[in-house]
Amino acid sequence: MLIHTIFDVLAWLSAGALGWWIAGRGWLRGFSARPRFTDDPWYFISLAVGALAGAVAFGSVNMNLAGFWTFGHSIAGAIAGGVVAVEIYKWIRGIHGSTGSPFVGPLALGIAVGRLGCFFAGLPDYTYGTPTHLPWGVDFGDGIPRHPVQLYEGAAMLLFLAFWLRALATHKAPVIRNGFYLFVAWYALQRFAWEFLKPYPAIIGPFNLFHLICIALFAYSIFMIRGAYDLRPAE
Numbered sequence: 001m002l003i004h005t006i007f008d009v010l011a012w013l014s015a016g017a018l019g020w021w022i023a024g025r026g027w028l029r030g031f032s033a034r035p036r037f038t039d040d041p042w043y044f045i046s047l048a049v050g051a052l053a054g055a056v057a058f059g060s061v062n063m064n065l066a067g068f069w070t071f072g073h074s075i076a077g078a079i080a081g082g083v084v085a086v087e088i089y090k091w092i093r094g095i096h097g098s099t100g101s102p103f104v105g106p107l108a109l110g111i112a113v114g115r116l117g118c119f120f121a122g123l124p125d126y127t128y129g130t131p132t133h134l135p136w137g138v139d140f141g142d143g144i145p146r147h148p149v150q151l152y153e154g155a156a157m158l159l160f161l162a163f164w165l166r167a168l169a170t171h172k173a174p175v176i177r178n179g180f181y182l183f184v185a186w187y188a189l190q191r192f193a194w195e196f197l198k199p200y201p202a203i204i205g206p207f208n209l210f211h212l213i214c215i216a217l218f219a220y221s222i223f224m225i226r227g228a229y230d231l232r233p234a235e
Contacts, residue, residue: 007117015110027168031176046089054081065201076213100180108161115154129197147197156190185221188214
């Protein structure tokens with residue numbers, strides 16, 4: 001799907017440009033323990049391998065559960081896989097503190113742009129919503145108005161991006177310090193909600209595979225935020 005590939009490239013380019021711009025302003029200085037690639041390339045290799053494995057594994061399992069015997073990919077799976085890989089790597093290397101703050105803005109923007117590709121890719125992408133009679137329902141080519149859940153998620157991520165950029169500009173230390181965990185929590189919450197508007201098969205009660213991933217991601221974010229405050233010395 002050419003249109004999806006175009007937006008994937010735009011997502012990467014826009015995410016990289018935003019990350020470079022934020023870094024240039026120095027807003028994250030002193031708030032992230034993330035290693036530099038030249039000092040510790042294995043951190044980034046672990047992140048990339050974990051994200052790719054999670055994206056393909058969870059995306060493919062969801063497609064197979066729906067009866068499409070093919071490979072798939074998933075943003076939620078990529079986030080989950082990247083989190084697991086990096087946390088294991090940090091534990092092995094004894095790295096403490098959040099290392100994800102530099103990725104918050106780029107991820108939020110990249111997901112928003114990428115979801116436009118999902119939207120314009122239509123039915124073959126299998127990211128459309130369930131049928132709806134609401135006036136903004138979109139016909140993706142089969143004559144059935146559906147929830148444009150791709151746009152819902154994109155708008156939710158742009159909302160978080162605005163919140164994040166304001167926190168950076170106004171030097172809100174508690175937000176910046178826990179930025180990645182807040183991002184994961186917000187992503188999990190909004191994605192959990194939209195999953196009820198998708199045709200994915202349920203596997204436990206009303207919950208599909210991505211519901212369960214979102215529950216795990218939200219629990220992870222709360223655990224890490226609480227841990228960060230528990231470990232902070234009394235002032």
